[in-house]
Amino acid sequence: MGNLTVTMTDVKGETSTFSDVDEGVSLMEVAKAHGVEGIFGDCGGGCSCATCHVYVSTDWMAKVGQPDDIEFGMLDMVSDVQQENSRLSCQIKMSAELDGVEVTVAPASAY
């Protein structure tokens, strides 16, 4: 059991803090393990489906970093809900530097 902390606000607006997160685990995996609503992770963390889309809190964006081209291409598939601070949570791996990171689950693409 790790000792890193992650705060997630789910798609319904409910905020939870998890303080036992291991280094190297992705935020998608953290969300799935705790049943955070709105995170599906269909493709299993392969950066191929955009069902683990989160908005990174602006304060944390610099440390979390920008998506690479492949991830950007997937975020662009849901461009109606894409923002400057959009990331796929499967591509954010926990590290000491990200201890305390805060993200909000993005809504699904609209009809």
Next chain:
Amino acid sequence: MSADSATLTPAEQELIASATLADPAVQAQPHAFYRALRHGDPVHLDPTLNSWLVTRHEDILAVQADPLTFSVNKGYHTQQARGMQDEYQDILRRDGGGYFPDAIMSDPPYHTRIRKLMENAFTAHRVKDLEPRIQETVVDLLESVADKGAADAVKEIAVPLTIRVIVEQLGLDHGMEDKISRWSVAVTAQIGRMQNREQMVEAAREICDLQHYLIGKMRAREANPGEDMISDIVHAKIPMPDGTVETLTFDEAVSLVRAMLIAGNDTTATAISNLFFILATRPDVAQLLKDSVDDERKMTRFVEELLRLEPPVRALSRMTTREVELGGITLPEGAHLLLVYGSANDQEEVFPDPRSFDIDRPNIGRHVAFGGGVHRCVGLALARMEVKVMAREIARRMDNIKLAIAPEDVRFVPTVATRTIEKLPITFTRRSA
């Protein structure tokens, strides 16, 4: 039937009352039937197939979100050689080294463990590393026909490409395209619902042949592992919830290698055939491709819109494990469903003007060409890459692509499972550099 039926045209009412997805004419040109069902009877019992056709996007998403109520294991294995299952399985046991149920066509929690093994093989980043090799293969194929000015885009380009790519990944032998293509057709036919007994027996013989070939390769890799996916599967370790580690049974491993070989090659080939069809028949799309070829974002969207507009996989199976309500209908336990992806991708409330080719759709990722939920296609990144590289290289090398037959003479494989062009004779010129 829902209240919407009042707004249906007489022709639509007639389609709902009498048309069936078992009819090859409906399979070939299904959109009017899909539309009538979405508006008039969105969860529709097709009496000929004895399957419920789930045609609305929101209902398909609801099914995909509940894999325990809507079982892939029961749905898929019920559909397989339906009506002739005992004989089918007996043939494989007697002559094919065994009957191996598809381990990936299963339900959680078992499915979750099997699926994990497959996920790492085709992440978008791993597939990106394969791009140069896929590019070489595409260029070889296009160059082999480029100066002839005519080709069958299915048999000479699409099918050989997808087979060559997966053959390399699995570490199988080159030069077997015809055989692997026949094997793929035989396996896919088992969920197509269109074969008679004779055709089933013939297909089962092909599958026996396929299984002996794969088993031989697997035995060899058991003894001498290589840098290929068959070796990975044969030697895979599955972490269990209690912390122990298990290996796959041989039966499971055969089914997974078989799935890897077959699942992606026919469907991706179909996507590429559809690409040629649309380039040959829609000058605006051909121009759009030329204009997009150096823009990675546009190319990604181009591929996605192609998959939305013409999803290779038409419909896949589920079976209810309890009584459940879906789209206003109460389904009994044991109801067989077909999730009609082709219909959901054509739903006008989700994708306005659905027959238009529009790469700027803001919700383009909502299409269900790859299914969704825990069973979402595991090879999706590889499929996208193959189609994208093909589209790019076509744009660079070929021009004036035209059908060599009338569009209405294009034939589709008779099956409920996919919408697959049988052959596509085209003419073209070489693009001057």
